[in-house]
Amino acid sequence: MTRHLFARASGALLSWAIAGGAMAAAGATDVSPPSPARSLSCLQRPEEPPKFPERGNYDRTSGFARVKLRFVAPDRPPEVQLLTNSLREDMLDVVTRHVDRYRLPCLQPTDGTVSAVQEFEFSNTQKAPLPLGPDDTTPRGRLDLCYTRPKQDMIFNVMNAGREVNNIVITMTFAGDGEQPPEVKVLHAEAVPFAVDTVVEWARLSRMSCRKAGEPPVVLQQMFRLYPPGRARKVLKVEQLDLVDFLAMTxxxxxxxxxxxxxxxxxxxxxxxxxxxxxxxxxxxxxxKKPDRAIFIDWLARQHLKFSSPKQARALFGEDLQIRVPCGRLDLRAKT
Structure with missing residues (x-):
């Protein structure tokens, strides 16, 4: 049995689902209805969803977590296993405190252990969610992806940060079983060597716990921006632009x-x-991923914003925005 619920919390979109079942499986010919505990009908949880722990202005951080909950007693919180996580540490703490208040008061000894899976998605943005492609699964194609980032946020020694923002892009290749660290490669580094070493060391603590030996490798790309003391993060103050307005900035x-x-x-x-x-x-x-848009998408990716200086380009590296494409025609051919 699966129930899907959706809620909006303090400017952050939170989507979640609960799938319930019992560890002790019924026989194949048992058509009796599940008990209240097995169907999660008596589940008690906080009325308010977790709130996005915002860090200052223009905090648009997003993240996703999937947790497995095991109820073993009616008056105790569930045991929690982290299955997938891209939430930063303070977001994960909010989720942990939230599920710690769950109870299953109708749980009986005959129910055994009742398990549930819940998904949390934080997205503190005004951008419209993109529709899913034909080969994606919810949420955002991550249903079978069990990537788990290190639980603790990266510790960065600001004394060795240099004077400018450190921009680093890496790939993580998961090729072994669930216990193997990823192979980390640096695609781009506009950073001091210490910052690059810190990112690589932290990324190697990531895991993809559901992997089995011999499965095809999975490659993930991630971007990092590390700031020296006193250097404020620069962001685009708008998150959406019409196509014509965007092109005027290129x-x-x-x-x-x-x-x-x-x-x-x-x-x-x-x-x-x-x-x-x-x-x-x-x-x-x-x-x-409509094929009719492929040539336009490739062309749009080749359009670079017109920055006032290399310093501004470095400060805004990795920023993103949403472009609204209207109906009609765009004609940029040379006029004779």
């Missing part, structure tokens, strides 16, 4: 002499744009 949108007919692309639609260039290719995602 270096040379006419360079490739292109024309696009958005009426053939299931318009209107939104895309998310992450600015990495020119050091790395910019990243553009549309969620639905």
């Amino acid at each position: 270096e040379n949108p006419h360079a490739e002499d292109v024309r696009f007919d958005f009426d053939t692309m299931a318009c209107p639609f939104n895309v998310n744009y992450t600015m990495y260039g020119p050091s790395l290719p910019n990243e553009v995602t549309d969620g639905e």
Whole structure:
């Protein structure tokens, strides 16, 4: 039995689901209804969902966690096992305190141990959620991905941070079983060596616990920005832009002499744009992965924002925004 519930908490979107079952399985011919405890019908939990632990202005951090809950007594909180997690430490603490208040008062000795799985997703953003593609599963294609980041946040010695923001992009390749650390490679480092070493050491503590030996490797990419003392984080004050407004901020949108007919692309639609260039290719995602949009998406990823200086480009490296693509046509061909 699975129940899906959705709630909104303090500016952060929280989506979660509870799937209940008992460790002692019934026989294949047993068609009797489950007990109240096995169906989770008496589950007691806080009325308010967890609140996003915001850190200052423009804290748009997002994250996802899946936890397994095991109820072994009617008057005790569940035992908690972390199955998947990309939440930072303070978010995970909020989730842990939340589920610690769960009770299953109708649990009887004949029920054995009742297990449930719950998912928490924090997304403190004004951007619209992108629709899922045909080969994705909820939430956001991560249902079978059991990546677990280190429980403790990264400890960064600010005395060795240098004078500018440290931008680092890595890949983590999980190729062994669930106990094997990932192979970490640095794709981009605009940083002091100490910052790079700190990121690599921390990333190697990540795990993908559900993996079995011999399964195909899984590669994840992650970006880090580490700040020296007194250096405030710079962010884009807007999270959404219309396509024309976005192109007005780019270096040379006419360079490739292109024309696009958005009426053939299931318009209107939104895309998310992450600015990495020119050091790395910019990243553009549309969620639905429609083939009719592929050429436009590739072209949009090659458009670089026009920064006032290399310092500004470094400060905004890795920032993202959402671009609203309308219906109609975009014609950037040279006029004769």
